[in-house]
Amino acid sequence: MTPIVSLEGRTIVVTGAGQGIGKALVETVIGLGGNAVAVDLNAETLNAVAAAQPADRVLAVQGSVADPALANRAVAEAVAKFGAVHGLVNNAGIIRPAMIEKMTDQQWQDVIDVHLTGSFYWTRAVGQHMVERVKGGDKSGGSIVNISSDAGRKGSIGQINYAAAKAGMLAMSMTIAREWGRHNIRANSVCFGVVETPMTEVVRGEKFRDGMLAQIPMGRWSTPDEAVKAVCFLLSDGASYITGQHLGVNGGFHISL
Structure with a gap:
C-alpha cells in the first residue's frame, strides 16, 4: 500500500x-x-540546518525572500541540482509589533515585504517553472502551501501589519488555486495558532501564557515537528484533490465553519 x-x-x-x-x-x-x-536570510542558521542533512538531498540558498532575483536564482539552482521543483512552502516571516497609532511606515512595510510580497515573488518563480514543466508533458503539477496564521482570520492586537499580510496570503492561495488548477498545481494555506518557535516567545511568556492557553481547547502549544505534518500532507499526493483551502492547525484556537 x-x-x-x-x-x-x-x-x-x-x-x-x-x-x-x-x-x-x-x-x-x-x-x-x-x-x-x-532558503533563509541568516547564513549561520541556514548552513547549520543544511549541514545536518545529506548533501545530495539539500540545497542551501542564502538571502532575502523579498528579493525577486533570489527567487528566480534559487529555482534555477534547484532545477540544475534536482531536475525539477515540485513544491513550495512560503514560510519566511518576521514580526514588528506596535499598536496602530504607533506603527511606523517602516514597521508596516518590513512585514508586508517579507510575508506577502516575498510570498508572491516565490510563488511566481516556482509557479512559472511548474507551468512550463506541465506544458512540456510532465503532468505531475505541484503544490504550494502558504503559511498563514489565525491572526489573518481574526485579527491580532498590536500586529495590524502581520494580520493584514497573513490575510493576504489566504487570498493568494485561493487565486493560485483558481488560476493554476488546470495545470494540476494546487495551493492551500495552513493557519497556525501558537507554535513553539522563537517568534512566539513573547506570547508564550509569563505575561500572556495563561490567557493564551485559556483560549486553546487542547490547552497547549504546538511543537514545530507536530505543526509541519499538516504542511507535508498538503504537499503530498494524499491531498491530490485539495486546493484553495485554509487548514487550521491550532488546537482549536480558532474554530469556524
Missing part, C-alpha cells in the same frame, strides 16, 4: 528554513524521501 504522505523524489522549496517551522520542514521533507531547497 502506498503511504498516504510521501514526498519520495519530490523537491520542495522552503523559505525561512533556518529555525522553527522552516527547520522542522526541511528535516521532515527529507525524512519523507524528498529533497529540500532551504
Whole structure:
C-alpha cells in the first residue's frame, strides 16, 4: 500500500528554513524521501540546518525572500541540482509589533515585504517553472502551501501589519488555486495558532501564557515537528484533490465553519 504522505523524489522549496517551522520542514521533507531547497536570510542558521542533512538531498540558498532575483536564482539552482521543483512552502516571516497609532511606515512595510510580497515573488518563480514543466508533458503539477496564521482570520492586537499580510496570503492561495488548477498545481494555506518557535516567545511568556492557553481547547502549544505534518500532507499526493483551502492547525484556537 502506498503511504498516504510521501514526498519520495519530490523537491520542495522552503523559505525561512533556518529555525522553527522552516527547520522542522526541511528535516521532515527529507525524512519523507524528498529533497529540500532551504532558503533563509541568516547564513549561520541556514548552513547549520543544511549541514545536518545529506548533501545530495539539500540545497542551501542564502538571502532575502523579498528579493525577486533570489527567487528566480534559487529555482534555477534547484532545477540544475534536482531536475525539477515540485513544491513550495512560503514560510519566511518576521514580526514588528506596535499598536496602530504607533506603527511606523517602516514597521508596516518590513512585514508586508517579507510575508506577502516575498510570498508572491516565490510563488511566481516556482509557479512559472511548474507551468512550463506541465506544458512540456510532465503532468505531475505541484503544490504550494502558504503559511498563514489565525491572526489573518481574526485579527491580532498590536500586529495590524502581520494580520493584514497573513490575510493576504489566504487570498493568494485561493487565486493560485483558481488560476493554476488546470495545470494540476494546487495551493492551500495552513493557519497556525501558537507554535513553539522563537517568534512566539513573547506570547508564550509569563505575561500572556495563561490567557493564551485559556483560549486553546487542547490547552497547549504546538511543537514545530507536530505543526509541519499538516504542511507535508498538503504537499503530498494524499491531498491530490485539495486546493484553495485554509487548514487550521491550532488546537482549536480558532474554530469556524
